[in-house]
Amino acid sequence: MKHARIVYEGLVQDAVERDGQLLLGDGRLVSQDEVVWLPPLTPTPRPRTILALGLNYADHARELEFKAPEEPLVFLKGESTLTGHRGFTRRPAGVEFMHYECELTVVIGHKRGIPAKKVRRDDAYDFIAGYTVANDYAIRDYLENWYRPNLRVKNRDGCTPLGPWRVDAKDVPNPMALALQTTVNGKLTQSGNTRDMIFDLPFLIEYFSSFMTLSPGDLILTGTPDGVVDCQPGDVIVTEIEAIGALTNTIQGQA
């Protein structure tokens, strides 16, 4: 099933996809154009942990002139960087290189009430509740070599669109063989496949859970392949992953 979290008639509510429309909790079907899309997540009792990978596709690492890492390059984000499908992300005035990153995103679950702690690779999929798509924008002008990528690059307000759907894990039999692509104003600029990840999902869950407990609702953004290009105000960016969804975002200039 594909889950969404939306604002409709002034209320935040959960919905599911039904025949290309949104099925609300009260049984009504509404068009995708009639709602405001939020990140497709249910609230968590504590702030969710958002892990994001850098350089997790060999071709992207080459593109950025880095050798492939020997262990995951990971950084954290706060929730205020998330925004929904069909939202707007600001490009500050005067920057030279702001690019999208299309990323398969894992929504962590639990196994019979037990959170993910010291999970073995063979059991990792038991702790995945679902998947969504992230566009992990970066503004390279702000990169500094201190805890890089630094938060000024990666944790800006509304700089991480997420959605449109959260797809149940059972509906994605092989997340390690999904086509990813990005279009800018309809033109294909990025194309890859999750099979080319350096560190696959079972590895990542085993690795992170070896030192930190992952709780239901936590997210892992798993990195992006080759093919990032600069985005200008007005550009419409669609980051799409096979079987998960197509996430639309528009770049907005500085007010």
Place this chain on the structure above:
Amino acid sequence: MNYLPTGTVYGVLLNFRGELAALAPQMSAPPYKAAPKAPVLYVKPANTWSADGAAIAVPARVPQVEVGATIAMVLGPPAQAQRPQDAIKSVAAYVLMNDLSVPHASFFRPPVKYKCLDGFLGVGAEAVAADQAGDPGRFTLQVRINGEVRQSVDFGNLARSASQLLADVSEFMTLRAGDVLMLGCDTGRPLARVGDRIEISAPGFQTLSNTLVAEEA
């Protein structure tokens, strides 16, 4: 009820003049190549939070833990005035924190595997209201390990004052009500090991105490 954060907890590296001086000789060399311009932040996610009095489990592979004693700002609703120098008015309270790390010498990559271990952030039991806590530039604290004073910190030595730090962070991200931003951890951070009792005390704050225990195999 003990205070625990309701928002994201951010820490800051290099916000004491002593830290900057200690690293200055390395800053122009690779991998850093330059001194940092924006505040250098990291996140302490919810799995790291330990209440006052809690035992903190240390994995067997970590022989010593670095104690980052600090005071953090707890954000309230945004201040009406939007000028950067007024950002400090949006601080609702201050809280003691014991920001534990696996010691690490390189600050090039984000410190997730060093700072985000379960329980690695002791959180003071009490958030002291900003109007009671007074000027953060006059805060001081002491770290005791097994009763012995091991570090004294004077927040008059901040590189960016609380107000400046908030303003510079707000330039690129909004801190929401409930989010927490630490003021920084000075050099001379003590090391502690399993069995040690770490106490962080500061005038006007209830002492924060945590004990390190061996993680169960």
